[in-house]
Amino acid sequence: MRSRRDLPLKKDIAARFVPKIVALMVYLGTLCLVFTLFLVHSTHVWEKQFTMDLSIEIPIFSETPPNTIQSRVLELLNRTPGVRYATAVPQKEMATLFRSLLGEEVSTGLFPLPVIIDVSLDGKERIDTHVLETHLKNISPQIQLVDHRAWQSQVSNLIHTSVWLALIVAFLILFAALATTIFATRTSLLIHRQVIEVLSLVGAPNSYIATQFQMNAFKQGLLASSFGSFFAFLTFWGLSSLLEKVGFSFIVNSSFFFYAICIFVFAPFFTACAMMLSVRWAVMKALRI
Amino acid sequence: MSSSYAILCKIFKKDKFVVSELIAQLIGVGHQYKDGPEIFKGVTFNIEKGSFHFLTGPSGSGKSSLLKILYLGLKPVWGTLNLFGEDTLKMKPTLLPLIRQKIGVVFQEFKLLDHLKVVDNVSLPLRVRGLETRRGYKHAQELLDWVGLGDCFEKYPPSLSGGQKQRVAIARAIITRPQLLLADEPTGNMDDEMAMKLLHLFEELNKTGTAILIATHNQRLLEKLPYPQFTIKEGTIVKLITKKVR
Numbered sequence: 001m002r003s004r005r006d007l008p009l010k011k012d013i014a015a016r017f018v019p020k021i022v023a024l025m026v027y028l029g030t031l032c033l034v035f036t037l038f039l040v041h042s043t044h045v046w047e048k049q050f051t052m053d054l055s056i057e058i059p060i061f062s063e064t065p066p067n068t069i070q071s072r073v074l075e076l077l078n079r080t081p082g083v084r085y086a087t088a089v090p091q092k093e094m095a096t097l098f099r100s101l102l103g104e105e106v107s108t109g110l111f112p113l114p115v116i117i118d119v120s121l122d123g124k125e126r127i128d129t130h131v132l133e134t135h136l137k138n139i140s141p142q143i144q145l146v147d148h149r150a151w152q153s154q155v156s157n158l159i160h161t162s163v164w165l166a167l168i169v170a171f172l173i174l175f176a177a178l179a180t181t182i183f184a185t186r187t188s189l190l191i192h193r194q195v196i197e198v199l200s201l202v203g204a205p206n207s208y209i210a211t212q213f214q215m216n217a218f219k220q221g222l223l224a225s226s227f228g229s230f231f232a233f234l235t236f237w238g239l240s241s242l243l244e245k246v247g248f249s250f251i252v253n254s255s256f257f258f259y260a261i262c263i264f265v266f267a268p269f270f271t272a273c274a275m276m277l278s279v280r281w282a283v284m285k286a287l288r289i
Numbered sequence: 290m291s292s293s294y295a296i297l298c299k300i301f302k303k304d305k306f307v308v309s310e311l312i313a314q315l316i317g318v319g320h321q322y323k324d325g326p327e328i329f330k331g332v333t334f335n336i337e338k339g340s341f342h343f344l345t346g347p348s349g350s351g352k353s354s355l356l357k358i359l360y361l362g363l364k365p366v367w368g369t370l371n372l373f374g375e376d377t378l379k380m381k382p383t384l385l386p387l388i389r390q391k392i393g394v395v396f397q398e399f400k401l402l403d404h405l406k407v408v409d410n411v412s413l414p415l416r417v418r419g420l421e422t423r424r425g426y427k428h429a430q431e432l433l434d435w436v437g438l439g440d441c442f443e444k445y446p447p448s449l450s451g452g453q454k455q456r457v458a459i460a461r462a463i464i465t466r467p468q469l470l471l472a473d474e475p476t477g478n479m480d481d482e483m484a485m486k487l488l489h490l491f492e493e494l495n496k497t498g499t500a501i502l503i504a505t506h507n508q509r510l511l512e513k514l515p516y517p518q519f520t521i522k523e524g525t526i527v528k529l530i531t532k533k534v535r
Contacts, residue, residue, distance in 0.1 A: 006413065008404040198400050201362060202461070203390030204417040205383075288382070 006199060007192050007209070009216040014187035018180060019224035022271065025177035026228030027235075029170050030267045034236055034260045036166035041256040043159045053149050054119035054129070056086075059142035060112045070115050072139050077117070080132065082125035089116040174274065181221075181275050182282045185213060189286050196287075210283040214276045221275035225268035233264045311374070312336045312469045312500045313359060318368035320354055328354050329524045330367060336469065336502060341495045343511055344504040346521035352504040353397060355521070356471045359502070360394045361385060373468070390418060393467035393499075395475045399458040401446040407433065408442045411460045418465065432460040435490065437483075451478035459487060463494055470494060472503045476510060488514055 009015065056077075058069050070088055077086035094113045121127060129147050136143045189196065199209055240250035251257050312335075319330035328351035336342065344352050357363040358370060361377060370377045372388050380388075393414075401410050409416075411432060412425030433439050436456040446454055455478045462470060470491065476484035488503075488510065495501050502519075505511070511518065518529045 006402065006405065006409075006416070011404075194400075195402055195404075198402060199413075199417065200386075201360060201389060201394060201400070202414040202417055203386045203392075205386040208417060 007195055007212045012188050014191055015184045018184045019220050021180050022177050022221055022224040023228035025173050026225040026267055026271050027232045029173040030229050030232040030263055031235060032166055032170040033263050036163050037256060037259050039159055039163050041252045045252050052118045053121040055146045056117040057144040058115040060114055064140060066115050069140050073117060073136060076135055077119060082121055082127040084120045084122040086117055086119045089118060178274060178278045181217060182278055185279050185282045206284055206287040209287060210280045213283045214280040217279035218272050218276040221272035222268055225271035229264050229267045310338045312338055314371040316369040318365045318370055321366050327524060329521055332526045334519055334526050334528060336500050338500055339498045341501045341516045343516055343518045344502055345506055345518050350521040352521060353473050356473050356504055360392050360471055361389060391468045393462035393470040395458050395462045395472035397473040399454045401454055401457055403446050407444050407457050410457055411464055413461060414465045428464055432464055436460050452483060455479060466497060467499060470499050470501045474505055475503060476507060
């Protein structure tokens with residue numbers, strides 16, 4: 001591209017703070033997007049791992065022995081349409097669950113453990129949990145049926161809302177960065193109005209003047225947002241290493257890592273292009289008046 | 290036939306104009322600054338291809354405003370202005386740069402860009418038209434040599450004297466060999482010798498077909514170069530035809 005340097009935009013006082021603001025906005029925006037991505041991937045992983053739809057708790061202290069109740073419950077469940085499978089949680093696994101709640105010092109052998117039956121539904125047929133509960137109560141009135149789908153749906157809704165909120169925040173951050181750029185451009189147009197007037201009088205079309213502004217905005221935007229994105233990447237890396245040390249995997253899977261890197265790489269280009277276009281729009285609009 | 294055209298034909302007692310020969314047509318042009326007095330009104334004249342005119346009148350008579358209207362830096366409050374066959378009040382805004390590219394202007398206050406070197410200032414109109422910088426520099430160097438500023442190529446305008454700035458402004462105005470050259474007191478900061486030299490440059494440019502309109506109140510200049518004069522008197526234009534005496 002031909003060198004166009006008729007406007008002293010590099011020494012522009014009005015635009016001096018813009019790269020710093022853009023860098024900060026890109027830093028926050030990319031972290032926000034990566035957090036959104038984390039939520040999306042985590043939800044996906046969690047939903048995949050979560051196979052249990054209902055659970056049935058068989059009381060320990062009952063007139064009928066728990067084993068008898070268990071076999072009658074399993075028999076009922078296997079007869080019920082829409083149930084993919086129903087299995088009792090092994091006592092060893094139950095002991096592990098209780099140990100994590102009560103601590104290693106407490107021996108689970110000291111007290112009887114309840115029997116839990118996990119029920120997975122095939123999703124093809126709708127199960128009326130009230131009817132099922134009535135049948136279960138006929139076996140033993142103390143039997144408890146817990147429908148996990150209700151709270152799973154609530155958690156899922158909450159996560160989806162969080163994802164949308166995070167996306168809106170990221171959008172607002174981008175909007176704020178662009179608005180700052182546009183305001184700085186308008187000030188810059190006022191500062192350089194004499195130069196612009198001369199350019200216009202010697203026959204420069206508005207697009208010639210706008211090109212100078214937009215190229216400057218693109219260079220500034222690319223540099224500033226690269227800095228912002230780089231520091232966001234460092235933060236992401238530091239955070240994931242830190243969480244790794246405390247036993248929490250932030251990088252949920254390889255595809256999350258790939259998309260996160262894509263965000264860090266493409267955010268500067270996207271921001272620079274958005275800045276360039278918004279500056280061009282602002283200049284063309286101002287010069288048309 | 291448009292009404293403005295018919296009026297012009299009537300005024301100049303001609304059946305028709307050869308439009309391509311007409312650079313500018315002013316029909317009943319008038320101007321008034323906001324809340325200010327009327328500067329001039331009913332100004333009607335035309336500038337033909339290859340013509341050479343002076344625009345005279347007392348200070349504050351509106352010479353600069355009239356030039357400003359001609360280079361489309363100001364919209365007239367009344368009347369019609371046709372430039373290169375385009376009605377400037379009705380034309381599309383996209384045509385404005387194209388019209389301005391045909392006009393060279395020497396401003397009274399020079400309007401040089403202080404952050405650009407002299408060579409960049411002079412070659413600016415070429416750059417705007419898309420000519421590559423190197424070729425623009427070559428043209429600029431030739432013109433700077435001609436106006437006696439060959440050694441100021443790399444200098445910046447703030448380091449030049451008033452007369453030098455004036456010459457840089459002239460070089461910038463004529464570098465594109467415009468069809469119409471408008472100059473507002475172009476010799477105001479020069480001694481007589483340099484003033485004559487530059488006016489001869491304008492004459493040379495005029496011989497190539499450029500129409501020239503120079504606003505001045507320098508009587509000596511008017512005496513030495515007796516081209517026709519447009520004089521703004523009591524808010525309107527009077528054309529004085531002066532015989533060229535050499």
